[in-house]
Amino acid sequence: MSRTITFTEATLEAMREEMRRDPTVFLMGEDIAKQGGIFGQFRGLPQEFGFDRVRDTPISEAALVGAGVGAALTGCRPVVDMHFADFITCAMDEVVNQAAKLRYMFGEQCIVPMTLRAPDGITKSAGSQHSQALEGWFVHTPGLEVVIPADAEDAKGLLKAAIRSDNPTLYFEHKMLFPQKGPVPDDDDFVVPIGKAKTMRDGEDVAIVTYGITVGRAIEAATLLEAEGIRATVINLRTVWPLDYDAIADAVARTHRVVVAHEAVRVGGVGAEIASFIGEHCFDELDAPVLRLGAAHVPVPFAPVLQEAMYPRAAMIADAARRLVRRDV
Amino acid sequence: MSRTITFTEATLEAMREEMRRDPTVFLMGEDIAKQGGIFGQFRGLPQEFGFDRVRDTPISEAALVGAGVGAALTGCRPVVDMHFADFITCAMDEVVNQAAKLRYMFGEQCIVPMTLRAPDGITKSAGSQHSQALEGWFVHTPGLEVVIPADAEDAKGLLKAAIRSDNPTLYFEHKMLFPQKGPVPDDDDFVVPIGKAKTMRDGEDVAIVTYGITVGRAIEAATLLEAEGIRATVINLRTVWPLDYDAIADAVARTHRVVVAHEAVRVGGVGAEIASFIGEHCFDELDAPVLRLGAAHVPVPFAPVLQEAMYPRAAMIADAARRLVRRDV
Amino acid sequence: MAKTLTAAVHGERSDLGIALLRTMIRIRVLEEGIEKHFLAGDIPGFAHLSIGQEAVAAGTCAKLRTDDAIASTHRGHGHTLAKGTSMRGMVAELFARATGICKGKGGSMHIADFSVGMLGANGVVAGGFGLVAGAALSAVQRKTDQVAVCFFGDGATNRGPFHENLNLCAVWNLPAIFVLENNRYASTTSTAETMKIDDVAIRAAGYGMPSAIVDGFDAFAVYDAIGEATARARSGGGPTFVECKTYRARGHYIGDPERYREKREIEDVMTASDPIVRMQATLGDALDAGEFEALWTQAREEFADAVAFARSSPSPERDEAFFGAYVGDRSAGDPVHAVESRERDAFMPFAPNLGHGSQGSGH
Amino acid sequence: MAKTLTAAVHGERSDLGIALLRTMIRIRVLEEGIEKHFLAGDIPGFAHLSIGQEAVAAGTCAKLRTDDAIASTHRGHGHTLAKGTSMRGMVAELFARATGICKGKGGSMHIADFSVGMLGANGVVAGGFGLVAGAALSAVQRKTDQVAVCFFGDGATNRGPFHENLNLCAVWNLPAIFVLENNRYASTTSTAETMKIDDVAIRAAGYGMPSAIVDGFDAFAVYDAIGEATARARSGGGPTFVECKTYRARGHYIGDPERYREKREIEDVMTASDPIVRMQATLGDALDAGEFEALWTQAREEFADAVAFARSSPSPERDEAFFGAYVGDRSAGDPVHAVESRERDAFMPFAPNLGHGSQGSGH
Numbered sequence A, B: 001m002s003r004t005i006t007f008t009e010a011t012l013e014a015m016r017e018e019m020r021r022d023p024t025v026f027l028m029g030e031d032i033a034k035q036g037g038i039f040g041q042f043r044g045l046p047q048e049f050g051f052d053r054v055r056d057t058p059i060s061e062a063a064l065v066g067a068g069v070g071a072a073l074t075g076c077r078p079v080v081d082m083h084f085a086d087f088i089t090c091a092m093d094e095v096v097n098q099a100a101k102l103r104y105m106f107g108e109q110c111i112v113p114m115t116l117r118a119p120d121g122i123t124k125s126a127g128s129q130h131s132q133a134l135e136g137w138f139v140h141t142p143g144l145e146v147v148i149p150a151d152a153e154d155a156k157g158l159l160k161a162a163i164r165s166d167n168p169t170l171y172f173e174h175k176m177l178f179p180q181k182g183p184v185p186d187d188d189d190f191v192v193p194i195g196k197a198k199t200m201r202d203g204e205d206v207a208i209v210t211y212g213i214t215v216g217r218a219i220e221a222a223t224l225l226e227a228e229g230i231r232a233t234v235i236n237l238r239t240v241w242p243l244d245y246d247a248i249a250d251a252v253a254r255t256h257r258v259v260v261a262h263e264a265v266r267v268g269g270v271g272a273e274i275a276s277f278i279g280e281h282c283f284d285e286l287d288a289p290v291l292r293l294g295a296a297h298v299p300v301p302f303a304p305v306l307q308e309a310m311y312p313r314a315a316m317i318a319d320a321a322r323r324l325v326r327r328d329v
Numbered sequence C, D: 001m002a003k004t005l006t007a008a009v010h011g012e013r014s015d016l017g018i019a020l021l022r023t024m025i026r027i028r029v030l031e032e033g034i035e036k037h038f039l040a041g042d043i044p045g046f047a048h049l050s051i052g053q054e055a056v057a058a059g060t061c062a063k064l065r066t067d068d069a070i071a072s073t074h075r076g077h078g079h080t081l082a083k084g085t086s087m088r089g090m091v092a093e094l095f096a097r098a099t100g101i102c103k104g105k106g107g108s109m110h111i112a113d114f115s116v117g118m119l120g121a122n123g124v125v126a127g128g129f130g131l132v133a134g135a136a137l138s139a140v141q142r143k144t145d146q147v148a149v150c151f152f153g154d155g156a157t158n159r160g161p162f163h164e165n166l167n168l169c170a171v172w173n174l175p176a177i178f179v180l181e182n183n184r185y186a187s188t189t190s191t192a193e194t195m196k197i198d199d200v201a202i203r204a205a206g207y208g209m210p211s212a213i214v215d216g217f218d219a220f221a222v223y224d225a226i227g228e229a230t231a232r233a234r235s236g237g238g239p240t241f242v243e244c245k246t247y248r249a250r251g252h253y254i255g256d257p258e259r260y261r262e263k264r265e266i267e268d269v270m271t272a273s274d275p276i277v278r279m280q281a282t283l284g285d286a287l288d289a290g291e292f293e294a295l296w297t298q299a300r301e302e303f304a305d306a307v308a309f310a311r312s313s314p315s316p317e318r319d320e321a322f323f324g325a326y327v328g329d330r331s332a333g334d335p336v337h338a339v340e341s342r343e344r345d346a347f348m349p350f351a352p353n354l355g356h357g358s359q360g361s362g363h
């Protein structure tokens, strides 16, 4: 049983179900209640749950995340919306030095079951300060979980998992995904387990390891490749921390050639962690270098022609895979 | 001509020389003027340059970095001290969304010649919130330069280079290095070029690629290895962005076996960028996996026994190198 | 602590009044034009209009020198134009052209013009406070008598950088001026929902900073308050906080469904307070109907010329995307940043010019 | 806006006074002991003493219930003890023992005791504001009448999170109490160097938050002010700001060379205002010399017992370093976090127990 709904609606279902299930779940963020969120991703929730559980806030990101941590320490499961992922920079101490560290440094006296929702990514000439994909920082920050849905199913299942998780969880949702439709299981208790990847497509010639918005681009690349007789595996990581190293190693063992792709900046990104893990642990399995694709090492430009030039799209992923298979590296 | 001075004194010389040379250089930070800095790294400067050019500030990290950017945009070369690198989180928007992006997004109308000094690293049970090494985030943030001295010579030469650079430059200085002594050239115009690595030791069996405090540990490891007949190259990167990819590739070509080590968290750290670069560009040169060492994926604990267990020290680096050479991987 | 200023037109002020009116009309024409071209699809990205708030930009910038600095917000067209940026450079930027003032890399939310001391719009709410504190500090360090002005909204006053920078400027006595455009809303929230106080100016007292509250529809009132503030700042008297009570007559951004207020409210305010109408009335006989009409005509011509300029300008070259983040990244011979080009190649390791116009669905 | 409160001892308050005195003496004894053991090398890390400020911790926490929350600072021993944490748990933590309240992972700057609502010292200045806003919000969401109290220093009031969280608590009417320990210094800077105002309490007006200024050497005065504040908070009246004028009689941290003030200043303040002496004087006949001495003796015995407990406790097991960051990271069968153990192995890919006791110089 499944229905086809938008990514936005999938997140709404997740929140509705978790808020019905658990009265300690509440939401706060800028412009989420009266407006329903910039992408409509909170629409209808205050009507069902009241303006006390769906709170419009002042523009005070540091306070929102700080208060999220405080509420999480004292019996609630707050979901804090960051408006745009770029503004997580305004609450970085609260995420990194508080949320991520308290449980460990207090000797496990507490849990921090907070979810941060952060719409991210490149689209529509939003420009340098509204386009970043910052997950790499948080993979490098012990104490956090980081999940990144690629489609409506992930959107629902990962958001429910994030809310239920006793660890602080960052949920990065790409702005371009909100209107996209996809099938979602009909089960109220459907949850996508944190830390488990999903194979979107199976093929033995090459593996494309990716997550988030780039999963769709990788599937598109796989389709292009198929027409040429190249069969590609596409791994949707779903969670970027903790990484599903087993699924990655498995894909390497089956294909011996790997492209790692994401929209975040290539240098120092999650792709580097994945590629160097593969180099360390699957050295003898590799028939060719692991190729990493990611955004160029520049801020995201405004002009559409510039914006579209600087992050990996389907043709580029296909090209990398093709060259691996043809040993043209 | 060189003298042996402490790392602290080397940074003081750098600042004195640059402040004499250029009246637009000024310093601000918490407890730097009257106290001379937590590590004595500002001692004597207000006496020579006045309390207007060496400013004690309120506890307002976001304002200090923000004002540093503003001053840099308008004709000054500010040096802003972050007290402890951990507090850069309190000014993350200013570093990432302002300093790093303004030149690009304003079409190169401006320069941002600001230096951030950030004492970092694990020592003396300072605990989770005063021990981090965060350079990985900034390598992943286009628009910034990141330099990390390993000794007194680097300390002086890189700080001068950072102050003279027209780009915003983060200067991470490990707290344990301040009292360490080393030779420093006698030349007032001695500058360590940003973006260039230094070979600290030459050996053809294995290369240890590292930076900052870990350079000393790597040299110690190389000494241990030498006693066993294993000759190790030690590369001190000095700059972690822009990376000296040529020096890395060269070391790989000479040794075919590489350990990458740093004190920052292993997962998603600069080591991942280096290892995956090697995997991509030196695939055929490698006789064994690139091994990455870094801190465990936990906050830094307080108790000394715990603290000392979770980051790479000399014996661990030597062990990794030894196993690479013995093909015991 | 905060005192209310009122302005009156004196005979000798009519030239000033006309100049202020000209600026307000130019801003209005520019923004109505932006609205039209945005809806027509000529302008990508986001755009936030300041229609209704023109008196603040005009009144403030009329008091400033070219070498004084301003920092602006996401709602910055008025400030930019009033500070002296050409319409051509602005419109070309909004149209994402290579001839834009930021080469098409900034757009509406990140427009800047360093040649006139305009340190940039800012996509981050409250992003300007630090820049202004720094520009004011820089003036002190360089021993000039420049001042630095920060424009910001009511919503921005709830962010930490507001607090930290105002305190820093106060305690260091820096030549900064904080111009609050209190337009009653921060996107969908009214000030009543985000703060308990009526006048934000009361916060200045917490820094020991003098403040004024002015009618932000009255360009003269703004001009006079800024006059006091610049005099104080230039003479070493430190920063001033000026709260301008104003109103945003358009949506938060172009396309805003505006579920948070009644259309009626907008009409009421604009009927009573449109700053252009207000100034025309204040000027009375000093400006006849023909002269008034001419101001509009000139502004419309200026805008039409800017649009023509933008339209005839090329888009940036695609490879421009990869340059400009670092000083030195254009010179292959730069020993430091040459390495950047290696990264550029690595990003597309095998086919730098791959797939343009053939990248599939644009997923 | 801020009013000054004064307290007087009434006959029936003597039990309270003795209780407050006992707490202050316990804090003093604990911290003098910490000082001694720190200098002797028993305590690693940093330690910041609150000697001189005990009345604030004692007066505040005496008004709180165990299920009320507090957030503390880097200078948190007094708050922690006053809120109800055992000396054993604290001293063992400071000695970095496995029996410490945080298993030896936190230390002085990161001590917490959730069993008594103590949400932690904080190594980040102003780190507590968000936690308290959140705990107060949590009380509202869970519909309890708990309150949450934030302790913080004058220096912390210059950071952004102070501003954002006080405003948030005010506008949402949350049951939070902000207790400023204005001890005149933030490490080496005096308040006069970092803010232009005399009373920080004036900042509360900027949030529409009621405030009080109290003599922070007088535990009764603090107690009374907190009494008003808790009554307001529990009855839905929202947050209160309480500025306690106090003084830090020791260096910023143990070992501080204190170049920023004269020894004389410390002596003058403590001679006039030592909160313990003050309370003893206030109590007068209600407490005879023997009873007073007994309070000290008991506290010293309690501390000696805590030291003995700590000394006899083991250090944490080395492998403890790798656990505790995530819920689930101890159970190998946890499908989510089992992967963490792979990372643990990967950190030392070939010899998990390598090199202990043989790691060379400790570079």
Ligand SMILES: Cc1ncc(C[n+]2csc(CCOP(=O)(O)OP(=O)(O)O)c2C)c(N)n1
Residues within 6 Å of the ligand: A030, A059, A061, A083, A087, A090, C073, C074, C075, C123, C124, C125, C126, C152, C153, C154, C155, C156, C157, C181, C183, C185, C186, C187, C248, C252
């Ligand atoms: C740090 C940050 N948080 C949130 C946003 C999203 N945002 C853009 S404008 C705006 C409202 C700003 O309100 P105000 O400061 O009053 O300025 P106005 O729009 O009224 O001119 C918000 C919430 C942002 N750009 N930056």
Ligand SMILES: Cc1ncc(C[n+]2csc(CCOP(=O)(O)OP(=O)(O)O)c2C)c(N)n1
Residues within 6 Å of the ligand: B030, B059, B061, B083, B087, B090, D073, D074, D075, D123, D124, D125, D126, D152, D153, D154, D155, D156, D157, D183, D185, D186, D187, D248, D252
């Ligand atoms: C964000 C941050 N900046 C700087 C520091 C370093 N630091 C620790 S305590 C302190 C002074 C704090 O002063 P105050 O808030 O008045 O508290 P007090 O020490 O007087 O109790 C400073 C600057 C820090 N821990 N956190």
Ligand SMILES: [Mg+2]
Residues within 6 Å of the ligand: C153, C154, C155, C181, C182, C183, C184, C185, C186, C187
């Ligand atoms: Mg507004």
Ligand SMILES: [Mg+2]
Residues within 6 Å of the ligand: D153, D154, D155, D181, D182, D183, D184, D185, D186, D187
């Ligand atoms: Mg203090």
